[in-house]
Amino acid sequence: MSDVSGSELRALMARVPSVEKVMASAQFAPLVNEYGRAQVLGAVRDTLDSWRSNAQAGEASVSALDVGQLHASVEAALRRRNQSRLRSVFNLTGTVLHTNLGRALLPDEAVQAVVKALTQPANLEFDLETGKRGDRDDLIDELICELTGAEAATVVNNNAAAVLLTLSALASKKEVVVSRGELVEIGGAFRIPDIMSRAGARLREVGTTNRTHLKDYEEAIGPQTALLMKVHASNYAIHGFTSEVGLDEIASLAHARGLAVAMDLGSGTLVDLSEWGLPREQTVRETIEAGADLVTFSGDKLLGGPQAGLIVGRRDLIAKIKKHPLKRALRVGKLTLAALEPVLRLYRAPEKLAERLTTLRLLTRAADDIRLAAERVQPALQRALGERYAVVAEPMLSQIGSGALPVDVLPSYGLVVRMAHGKRGGRHLLGVEKVLREMARPVIGRIADDALCLDLRCLEAADEAQLIGQLSGPLSGPLSG
Structure with missing residues (x-):
């Protein structure tokens, strides 16, 4: 802080342009046109x-009165204010399926x-054949049934x-039997017992x-x-002295007693992932064939689509679910x-x-493809960070994410940043x-x-080029703190 006398302060204040003068200047016209x-x-x-x-606090300088600097400050403030929060x-x-980063990325056809x-x-709700009002579920019902056997x-x-809609429509004020080993909690404090309670069902x-x-x-x-x-166990697994009842056995028991069986698959896949060398996960079709009357699963996890919850199964049960008042509140x-x-x-x-x-x-x-990408990005990141840091391409283990196959990992490759000379980071x-x-x-690592x-x-090809280009520019913020 510098000492500014009263006369100096008055002189500085006198040089501050009026708002009207600034707004009338040609330099600010493009900003008015844009914002x-x-x-x-x-x-x-x-x-x-x-x-x-700042001037009154003794922290201002005469250079701050420069019109160009004023324009730059105003423009930066406007850009910050109008920058999208979703980036x-x-x-x-x-x-791969990172809940906090949007889960599944959509293919070009969907975009x-x-x-x-x-x-x-x-x-959306117009039947082109009859010319009358239609049902929005009709747009995908036939296709989902073809792929799942429902x-x-x-x-x-x-x-x-x-899950909430299914329980509300079929089990309100009645009991739903669930194994203690399946009373899961997933991200965002989603707990099966809490969902049942909100649906009016008794666990x-x-x-x-x-x-x-x-x-x-x-x-x-x-x-009752x-x-x-x-x-589905979703994001955890129990090993050791364990035992669970297969869906086919539960379905046989339920049907003999005149009851229905619902299966919450969570991630829900439509294909056998082992065909591509991935860990096997029970498909929706296999779940239906095993005797499930209803199956619920996500659209934005292993399915690879947009955020959605799909309910498939017996026609009479789906019809009852669709008539429930919550269906309109929860529709897509x-x-x-x-x-x-x-x-x-x-x-x-x-x-x-x-x-x-x-x-x-x-x-x-x-993994070899990912290794080559890491070797191409490594020099750019090393130059950006400088000699104080060591950037090395190393093998890593990826995970699927979003509660899908929680204990399975995928061989991968990436860049590891450490302090040079073995110092703690x-x-x-x-x-x-x-x-x-x-x-x-933003670059999000761990x-x-x-x-x-x-x-x-x-990091696919187009993103790789963008990342290298971004690392080639100046990094903001101190890295030596």
Whole structure:
């Protein structure tokens, strides 16, 4: 802080241009044209007020009165204010279906369908054959049934909504029998017992955390039983002294007692992933064939589509679900349906799926291909960070994410940033992570074992070129803190 006398301060204040003069200058006309007069006027006032406050505190200089600097400050403030809060990032976390980064990326066919639905009227609820009002589920019902073997289907906004709607429609004020080992909690504090409570159903727990037997289900069935339910373990696994009852056995018991069986598959895949060398996961069709009367699963996980919750199964049960008042509250809009249909159509040609479906392409990407990408990016990152840091291409293990196959990993490759000369990273690596996160297109990695790890599994060719170009520019923020 510098000492400014009263006369010097008055002289500085006298040199501050008026808001009217600034707004009338030709230099600010492009900003008014881009952002509108009201926004520019507010930014100019805020910038001049800030300068006056700094001057009174003895922190201003005469150079701050430069019109060019004033223009730059106003323009920067306007850009910050109008920058989208939802931004594209580089997902270098090693998690393909990262919940916090938007989960599945849509293939081009889905993107083009969404653009068309955004810009042109569509037959969302209009039957083109009869000329009468239609049902939006009709847009994808036949296709989902073809791929799953179900009699009918409906779609809501996510899998939590699918479970909530199913229980509300079929088990309100009645009991639902579930194994204690399947009372899961997933991200965002989604708990099966809580969902049941909100749906008005009463939970009937059977068995223990690690062992449940068929007789446990049999003994729990009573006059108030509405459903037997199985829940995918999602984001955890139990090993050791364990026992669970197969869906086929539960279905046989339920059907003999005149009850239905619901299966919450969570991630839900339509194909056998082992065909591409990935860990095997039970498909929706196999679940239906095993006797499930209803199956709920996500659209934006292993399916590789937009956020949605799909409910498939018996026609009479789906009809009852669709008549429930919650269905309208939880229904999806035209953009979800526009994206979902082309994604489902890709499954009609499974031999081309790994090429066309973005999620499967990323999951099946060869480690050697990722290694070559890491070797191409390494020099740019090393130059950007300087000699204080060592950037090395190393093998890594990716994960599928979003509760899908929680204990399975995928061989991958990436860049590891450590302090040079073996020093501990601590706050310095946190500083690097922050600088990368604050880039024009943020780079999101993870810190582990005193290193910053950047897994390149999700970095495809076009993104690789953009990342290298971005690293070639100046990095903002101190890296030496």
